[in-house]
Amino acid sequence: MQATNVGTTPIDVDGVPAATDIAAPEEATQADLAGDLYALVVFLHKNCNSDLFEAIGALELTLTQIKLLHHLESQPRELTLKQAAELVHVSLPAASRLVDDLVRRGFAQRREDEEDRRMKRVCLTAAGRTVSRRLNAARLSGLRQFTQTLSADERVSLAQALNQLLRRGEVAACRPEL
Numbered sequence: 001m002q003a004t005n006v007g008t009t010p011i012d013v014d015g016v017p018a019a020t021d022i023a024a025p026e027e028a029t030q031a032d033l034a035g036d037l038y039a040l041v042v043f044l045h046k047n048c049n050s051d052l053f054e055a056i057g058a059l060e061l062t063l064t065q066i067k068l069l070h071h072l073e074s075q076p077r078e079l080t081l082k083q084a085a086e087l088v089h090v091s092l093p094a095a096s097r098l099v100d101d102l103v104r105r106g107f108a109q110r111r112e113d114e115e116d117r118r119m120k121r122v123c124l125t126a127a128g129r130t131v132s133r134r135l136n137a138a139r140l141s142g143l144r145q146f147t148q149t150l151s152a153d154e155r156v157s158l159a160q161a162l163n164q165l166l167r168r169g170e171v172a173a174c175r176p177e178l
Helices: 030-047 050-059 063-074 081-088 092-104 126-148 152-165
Strands: 004-006 009-011 108-112 120-124
Touching: 030 126, 050 126, 063 081, 063 092, 063 120, 063 126, 081 092, 081 120, 092 108, 092 120, 120 126
Parallel strands: none
Antiparallel strands: 004 009, 108 120
């Protein structure tokens, strides 16, 4: 396909932006890698989230509520209300309202701390875990659809890159239960 320029972005004959200035792997700088990773993340967000957005719409959750649900699911024990507020970057009163709504909907449970009754503790309920897993399944659905479009060579290259990155504990910890 022959590329033509529209403004500063080369466009191929199908009207799709052409791949340009992709550094050879051995020559890629940190800036190159960041830019290329950004392109992939943006592409995946734009093209692989329809199931996720449908699930979010059906559940009528805000992004902050979703973030809190995921934090609660990933914690080994209950969070204090203050910790929850810090994790989702909201004020204590805003966190209290978030938790109130999740409790009202049956997704979270709040209780007084046994040692300090002024402190409130928050955890997920079984229904909250189900919601979090439903959202994760919706994310995975879009990614599965994307991986089905990859050629055999692209799948091998992606698997090799991911195998390297999954050796990092903080990356491997984010791998979903399949």
